[in-house]
Amino acid sequence: MMKSAEVVKALSALAQATRLAIFRLLVVCGPEGITAGQVAEKLGVSPANLSFHFKTLSHAGLIVARQDGRFVYYAANFAVMNGMLAYLTENCCEGNPDACVDPKVLNPKNGCPQSTQIKLD
Amino acid sequence: MMKSAEVVKALSALAQATRLAIFRLLVVCGPEGITAGQVAEKLGVSPANLSFHFKTLSHAGLIVARQDGRFVYYAANFAVMNGMLAYLTENCCEGNPDACVDPKVLNPKNGCPQSTQIKLD
DNA sequence: CTGTCATTTTAATAATCGTTTAACAATTGA
DNA sequence: TCAATTGTTAAACGATTATTAAAATGACAG
Numbered sequence: 309m310m311k312s313a314e315v316v317k318a319l320s321a322l323a324q325a326t327r328l329a330i331f332r333l334l335v336v337c338g339p340e341g342i343t344a345g346q347v348a349e350k351l352g353v354s355p356a357n358l359s360f361h362f363k364t365l366s367h368a369g370l371i372v373a374r375q376d377g378r379f380v381y382y383a384a385n386f387a388v389m390n391g392m393l394a395y396l397t398e399n400c401c402e403g404n405p406d407a408c409v410d411p412k413v414l415n416p417k418n419g420c421p422q423s424t425q426i427k428l429d
Numbered sequence: 430m431m432k433s434a435e436v437v438k439a440l441s442a443l444a445q446a447t448r449l450a451i452f453r454l455l456v457v458c459g460p461e462g463i464t465a466g467q468v469a470e471k472l473g474v475s476p477a478n479l480s481f482h483f484k485t486l487s488h489a490g491l492i493v494a495r496q497d498g499r500f501v502y503y504a505a506n507f508a509v510m511n512g513m514l515a516y517l518t519e520n521c522c523e524g525n526p527d528a529c530v531d532p533k534v535l536n537p538k539n540g541c542p543q544s545t546q547i548k549l550d
Numbered sequence: 551c552t553g554t555c556a557t558t559t560t561a562a563t564a565a566t567c568g569t570t571t572a573a574c575a576a577t578t579g580a
Numbered sequence: 581t582c583a584a585t586t587g588t589t590a591a592a593c594g595a596t597t598a599t600t601a602a603a604a605t606g607a608c609a610g
Contacts, residue, residue: 421498
């Protein structure tokens with residue numbers, strides 16, 4: 309179970325347009341991740357600014373970096389993301405979560421929406 | 430589907446210890462909500478400060494207010510919360526969400542964890 | 551080595567945010 | 581109406597945050 313301070317840190321990290329876009333891109337890319345340069349190109353962010361935001365996300369535990377030669381690969385940390393989501397919804401509706409049900413179909417294994425098409429923004 | 434700016438607003442609203450505690454309390458209380466005074470008492474927050482944070486959460490669409498006599502009841506807006514969570518996990522792992530699976534058992538109807546005990550912090 | 555590529559760090563600036571205090575509504579019951 | 585209760589608003593202050601440009605690091609190919 310995550311602590312409040314950790315969750316606040318993770319939410320703060322995501323509460324910024326550029327970082328939210330970075331994170332969503334990494335979520336789509338899965339555990340292998342993509343290079344910092346690819347992220348910069350896809351999102352049109354300057355290297356210095358991107359590095360600043362990577363650090364914030366990384367410090368919050370939401371992404372992990374792995375160096376490969378000259379490149380640095382970044383990937384989403386799904387455990388922390390899921391921990392944060394669980395913290396937000398814990399004990400919802402006094403143990404009767406059906407009271408806040410959403411019609412969307414979600415993957416029962418991880419609570420992610422079951423979409424077939426892939427697109428961002 | 431929520432827009433990036435709305436999600437950033439919702440995440441910003443939750444990215445603060447007091448507001449996160451307020452929201453979690455309201456999530457547990459369900460759609461009926463509780464009064465501002467009860468929240469103040471449970472969390473030990475001054476009325477002025479609480480009102481300030483209510484406004485931020487309300488402006489982000491995460492909570493709704495309803496007046497009843499002298500009291501103002503606040504309740505979590507589950508639709509916006511679920512929309513925010515869906516936005517974060519959209520298209521995860523290029524449509525193979527099993528790659529980021531979490532062992533926790535989640536309610537397939539809404540993605541909330543299935544807990545039996547109720548407790549905060 | 552030397553130069554180039556990929557990324558990070560530093561420093562500076564402007565903008566936003568959280569808390570407190572005090573004063574201000576709105577509702578109700580005597 | 582008067583006073584008590586419940587909650588909101590306004591102003592002021594210190595603290596945090598995002599962006600930019602420039603310099604610096606680290607890795608590799610020739």
